[in-house]
Amino acid sequence: MTAAELKSDNPSFVLHGVENVKFEDRPIPEIHSDQVLVQISKTGICGSDVHYLQHGKIGSFVLKEPMCLGHESSGIVVKLGPDVKSDFGLEVGSRVALEPGMCCRTCESCKKGQYELCPHMTFAATPPYIYGTLCRYYVLPADLVHRIPDSVSLEDGAMMEPLSVGVHSVHTLGQVQSDQVVIVFGAGPVGLLCMAVAKALGARRVIAVDIQKERLDFAKQYAATDVFLPGPKDATEDLEVYTSRIADEIRSTLNIPERDKGAVDLAIEASGAPTCVQIGLAILKPAGTYVQVGMGAKMTLPVPLFHIITKQLKVIGSFRYGAGDYPLAISLVERGLVDLKPLVTQRYEFDDAKEAFEATKLGKGKDGKGVIKCIINAPK
Numbered sequence: 001m002t003a004a005e006l007k008s009d010n011p012s013f014v015l016h017g018v019e020n021v022k023f024e025d026r027p028i029p030e031i032h033s034d035q036v037l038v039q040i041s042k043t044g045i046c047g048s049d050v051h052y053l054q055h056g057k058i059g060s061f062v063l064k065e066p067m068c069l070g071h072e073s074s075g076i077v078v079k080l081g082p083d084v085k086s087d088f089g090l091e092v093g094s095r096v097a098l099e100p101g102m103c104c105r106t107c108e109s110c111k112k113g114q115y116e117l118c119p120h121m122t123f124a125a126t127p128p129y130i131y132g133t134l135c136r137y138y139v140l141p142a143d144l145v146h147r148i149p150d151s152v153s154l155e156d157g158a159m160m161e162p163l164s165v166g167v168h169s170v171h172t173l174g175q176v177q178s179d180q181v182v183i184v185f186g187a188g189p190v191g192l193l194c195m196a197v198a199k200a201l202g203a204r205r206v207i208a209v210d211i212q213k214e215r216l217d218f219a220k221q222y223a224a225t226d227v228f229l230p231g232p233k234d235a236t237e238d239l240e241v242y243t244s245r246i247a248d249e250i251r252s253t254l255n256i257p258e259r260d261k262g263a264v265d266l267a268i269e270a271s272g273a274p275t276c277v278q279i280g281l282a283i284l285k286p287a288g289t290y291v292q293v294g295m296g297a298k299m300t301l302p303v304p305l306f307h308i309i310t311k312q313l314k315v316i317g318s319f320r321y322g323a324g325d326y327p328l329a330i331s332l333v334e335r336g337l338v339d340l341k342p343l344v345t346q347r348y349e350f351d352d353a354k355e356a357f358e359a360t361k362l363g364k365g366k367d368g369k370g371v372i373k374c375i376i377n378a379p380k
């Protein structure tokens with residue numbers, strides 16, 4: 001076993017219950033066989049971290065024991081287990097992006113290469129797993145610790161987690177092709193990263209739809225070729241009439257045909273808003289692909305089956321990331337095809353973690369600047 005010199009403590013940001021977080025010193029984790037110990041460098045705050053803080057649960061994932069928050073991290077390898085294969089090219093001092101979900105490797109989903117669907121997944125900062133990456137030391141199997149090139153910063157390394165969500169949605173599931181037309185609903189962090197991936201992989205047009213003008217302004221100078229801000233619903237319209245009117249308005253404003261060349265090939269829904277779900281299904285061309293990655297407030301929504309059936313749409317849900325997603329995310333950044341830097345809007349020291357959560361919750365930092373992604377430095 002090889003190891004760097006370790007510090008003696010493991011300061012951690014731990015959620016005890018709704019709106020109840022504490023800084024604690026937790027034991028430094030032991031590593032076994034094929035695992036590596038990583039000293040965390042940077043951690044991005046995600047909507048899901050904030051959701052656990054505010055509600056203590058997401059769907060069926062319910063906090064029962066104190067849990068360390070954080071899952072979007074980069075770090076430095078400080079210790080390698082005795083069975084870590086040399087294939088991974090890891091050594092003490094390697095700079096890495098952490099893939100924070102451990103699958104079982106034996107179930108049907110794992111065996112078929114769809115490990116994101118593993119029923120035995122243990123995922124950082126997701127109950128019942130009590131470990132997260134807002135701490136000094138974190139353990140993962142070697143295959144989930146992805147080396148990043150020297151040209152890629154540790155901050156970019158932390159952003160590989162949300163970028164992998166974009167890669168999974170747009171590339172792995174949406175199977176975007178060069179010259180296609182892609183529409184993305186929701187210009188938050190995940191939507192923006194989906195736009196960046198679509199552009200990087202050669203989409204002809206990347207259309208951003210959001211109800212906040214500032215978000216669209218950002219999307220336009222970041223990765224979108226076109227933006228659209230839907231007007232409000234008339235009192236007389238029901239949801240279906242409204243959403244087909246908006247789909248028509250998008251087509252006529254941006255000169256998009258209903259079918260064939262130039263029509264919308266791929267819709268990525270990253271807002272979870274019922275209106276966007278309906279507009280997305282309405283605007284797609286026949287045999288187009290619809291990917292749902294946004295998880296809205298409601299679990300059940302009205303869906304226009306007519307569009308799905310008569311256009312034979314392919315409708316796919318997108319959950320986290322799987323085989324090949326992290327490596328492609330890292331490659332896109334290494335080759336300069338995706339620029340993650342403009343997305344980091346605020347930076348905090350570990351002791352100010354609560355402030356980072358507050359800013360993410362409000363969507364605005366103390367500096368008054370809108371939040372896309374807050375990054376927290378690991379404990380000093």
Ligand SMILES: [Zn+2]
Nearest residue numbers: 046047048072
């Ligand atoms: Zn996240």
Ligand SMILES: [Zn+2]
Nearest residue numbers: 104107110118
């Ligand atoms: Zn499994």
